[in-house]
Amino acid sequence: MSTEExxxxxFPVTNDEQPEQEEPKSKPTSEPSESPVKPTSNxxxxxxDLGTNTSCIQAVDSASGEEICNTVVxxxxxxxxxxxxxxxxxxxxxELYGDEALENELHLRIARPLKDGVIEDLDAATKFVKYIRGxxxxxxxxxxxxxxxxxxxxxxxxxxNVQKAVTGVFDAAILVPEPFLAAYGFRDESRLSDPTYxxxxxxxxxxxxxxxxxxxxxxxxxxxxxEDQLSMPVAGDDVDDHLENGLAxxxxxxxxxxxxxxxxxxxxxxxxxxQYGMKVRVPVAGKPRTIDVGKQVGEACNMLLEKVxxxxxxxxPMARPDSxxxxxxxxxxxxxxxxxxxxPEELQRLLLESGYESPQVxxxxxxxxxxxxxxxxxxxxxxxxxxxxxxxx
Amino acid sequence: xxxxxxxxxxxxxxxxxxxRATGDEKGAVRILAKDMPGAVxxxxxxxxxxxxxxxxxxxxxxxxxxxxxxxxxELCDMMLSRFEExxxxxxxxxxxxxxxxxxxxxxxxxxxxxxxSAASTPPRKRPSVKKxxxxxxxxxxxxxxxxxxxxxxxxxxxxxxxTNKNWQSILFNDLEKIIDTVLEEKPKxxxxxxxxxxxxxxxxAKTVK
Numbered sequence: 294m295s296t297e298e299x300x301x302x303x304f305p306v307t308n309d310e311q312p313e314q315e316e317p318k319s320k321p322t323s324e325p326s327e328s329p330v331k332p333t334s335n336x337x338x339x340x341x342d343l344g345t346n347t348s349c350i351q352a353v354d355s356a357s358g359e360e361i362c363n364t365v366v367x368x369x370x371x372x373x374x375x376x377x378x379x380x381x382x383x384x385x386x387x388e389l390y391g392d393e394a395l396e397n398e399l400h401l402r403i404a405r406p407l408k409d410g411v412i413e414d415l416d417a418a419t420k421f422v423k424y425i426r427g428x429x430x431x432x433x434x435x436x437x438x439x440x441x442x443x444x445x446x447x448x449x450x451x452x453x454n455v456q457k458a459v460t461g462v463f464d465a466a467i468l469v470p471e472p473f474l475a476a477y478g479f480r481d482e483s484r485l486s487d488p489t490y491x492x493x494x495x496x497x498x499x500x501x502x503x504x505x506x507x508x509x510x511x512x513x514x515x516x517x518x519x520e521d522q523l524s525m526p527v528a529g530d531d532v533d534d535h536l537e538n539g540l541a542x543x544x545x546x547x548x549x550x551x552x553x554x555x556x557x558x559x560x561x562x563x564x565x566x567x568q569y570g571m572k573v574r575v576p577v578a579g580k581p582r583t584i585d586v587g588k589q590v591g592e593a594c595n596m597l598l599e600k601v602x603x604x605x606x607x608x609x610p611m612a613r614p615d616s617x618x619x620x621x622x623x624x625x626x627x628x629x630x631x632x633x634x635x636x637p638e639e640l641q642r643l644l645l646e647s648g649y650e651s652p653q654v655x656x657x658x659x660x661x662x663x664x665x666x667x668x669x670x671x672x673x674x675x676x677x678x679x680x681x682x683x684x685x686x
Numbered sequence: 687x688x689x690x691x692x693x694x695x696x697x698x699x700x701x702x703x704x705x706r707a708t709g710d711e712k713g714a715v716r717i718l719a720k721d722m723p724g725a726v727x728x729x730x731x732x733x734x735x736x737x738x739x740x741x742x743x744x745x746x747x748x749x750x751x752x753x754x755x756x757x758x759x760e761l762c763d764m765m766l767s768r769f770e771e772x773x774x775x776x777x778x779x780x781x782x783x784x785x786x787x788x789x790x791x792x793x794x795x796x797x798x799x800x801x802x803s804a805a806s807t808p809p810r811k812r813p814s815v816k817k818x819x820x821x822x823x824x825x826x827x828x829x830x831x832x833x834x835x836x837x838x839x840x841x842x843x844x845x846x847x848x849t850n851k852n853w854q855s856i857l858f859n860d861l862e863k864i865i866d867t868v869l870e871e872k873p874k875x876x877x878x879x880x881x882x883x884x885x886x887x888x889x890x891a892k893t894v895k
Contacts, residue, residue, distance in 0.1 A: 452871070469868050477858075494858045516856040516864045520711070610715045614702070615748040675861040683869050
């Protein structure tokens with residue numbers, strides 16, 4: 294390949310005949326919009342967060358910068374049962390993805406491409422990535438350059454699997470560690486001149502409590518090195534398991550599906566003193582029965598809190614000694630676990646009780662699902678042609 | 687009395703910085719977590735100054751000590767650059783310079799390092815060695831060979847690159863460098879035209895169970 298080829302990748306020209314759609318640029322949201330996809334351009338820049346439970350897709354037209362897609366979809370592939378009658382599944386599809394797969398779960402064999410943040414089922418992951426491509430480019434004609442988040446602890450195999458999953462689906466892909474992307478996505482550059490704005494990348498400790506792993510990342514104005522990061526394989530999915538076991542023990546006659554368990558967790562999760570009165574209806578031999586899940590939810594979440602705190606105590610000494618005091622005041626919780634009621638307060642209490650000076654734990658916000666993809670999109674927009682040329686897949 | 691306590695805390699912190707700069711993260715953390723808090727609280731208890739002043743004084747000391755270590759490491763790196771361009775015979779000269787530096791800056795014991803041969807380097811006054819109370823037989827250890835010293839220097843350099851942020855870190859908003867760095871980490875099986883500009887180590891995090 295000549296130098297010219299390297300520095301001059303093929304950038305398709307935007308289709309001028311395509312009617313322009315004057316839509317306001319929307320703020321990233323974790324809720325899928327009703328019509329998330331705008332007509333595709335010929336050259337698309339994509340920021341992708343392939344998550345264990347949900348994936349976030351942010352795509353823009355490279356030429357105009359106009360948003361093409363900004364949505365969150367469940368990371369699920371559903372395979373139709375053999376011999377299923379025509380008309381049951383939408384379009385009589387053999388495979389369904391995301392929300393459609395969830396809605397038709399009863400008639401599908403559900404596959405989750407990722408586990409603990411990394412690809413477990415490569416075939417399903419590849420299909421899922423193709424589905425994503427279909428969302429942002431239904432015509433299949435556009436050139437797509439993607440930045441994809443990978444967990445900070447992803448080993449060579451895990452990274453290779455991501456690479457394989459996107460090969461032949463996108464035209465170029467750059468894999469970037471998720472903690473960096475999350476911090477970059479969380480940062481609001483437009484407010485940097487605001488003296489009241491606390492720049493989260495100046496001196497902070499990010500704790501991303503995801504589904505498969507809890508990732509810690511010290512960010513002090515630099516691209517985080519391995520010494521700045523720690524990954525713990527205890528996270529939201531372990532809360533599910535703990536809750537499932539707790540409920541099975543307390544109510545042995547009930548059978549509750551994994552989806553319901555997750556639903557209870559997302560609705561009622563809290564840490565701290567036991568809370569009661571969280572009533573849910575479950576079937577017992579086909580008859581409805583109301584049970585209180587408060588105690589079990591609390592126990593499961595407190596287990597996570599303890600583990601998060603244990604690892605946090607290992608991470609804090611990793612920061613430079615002269616920066617620790619300030620960093621302790623900027624602990625930022627993100628990921629699904631950050632939404633657990635009282636999580637920041639309880640973590641702060643544990644830190645105080647353990648002797649740390651004036652710790653302050655903040656929550657990144659309800660838009661946590663989009664930070665990685667948002668960061669990925671920013672990186673993708675900054676990538677130079679020669680860098681994309683080196684990233685062809 | 688407070689001076690003694692202050693000196694104890696300062697020395698401990700300096701030692702932690704040195705350990706960290708030479709790659710002994712655990713040793714540094716051990717001092718910072720186990721020894722420093724006690725030393726600092728003894729000094730704070732003995733000093734009659736207001737708490738805010740004491741805290742400020744501590745912070746300044748931390749900064750100063752870290753700067754000293756960073757500077758010495760920087761000097762060392764300059765010498766390492768020299769090393770890379772020369773032959774193994776010159777290793778002892780460079781290492782000796784480094785040992786002198788360690789002695790000058792930190793007062794570390796350099797007695798086991800033999801000065802380079804008179805033919806290759808100008809004579810230089812050897813630092814006097816503090817008595818350690820060891821028996822004579824313990825002092826007569828075999829001298830490291832040039833290759834061993836070269837190996838030690840390489841290890842030191844690698845450890846320094848791994849741990850010293852001032853030398854290897856990429857600014858958070860330097861996306862071009864960040865992308866170059868992650869491209870160098872592209873899975874081997876799929877590397878096509880990617881050509882690393884500089885060798886960097888993995889950006890993967892440690893995992894705890």
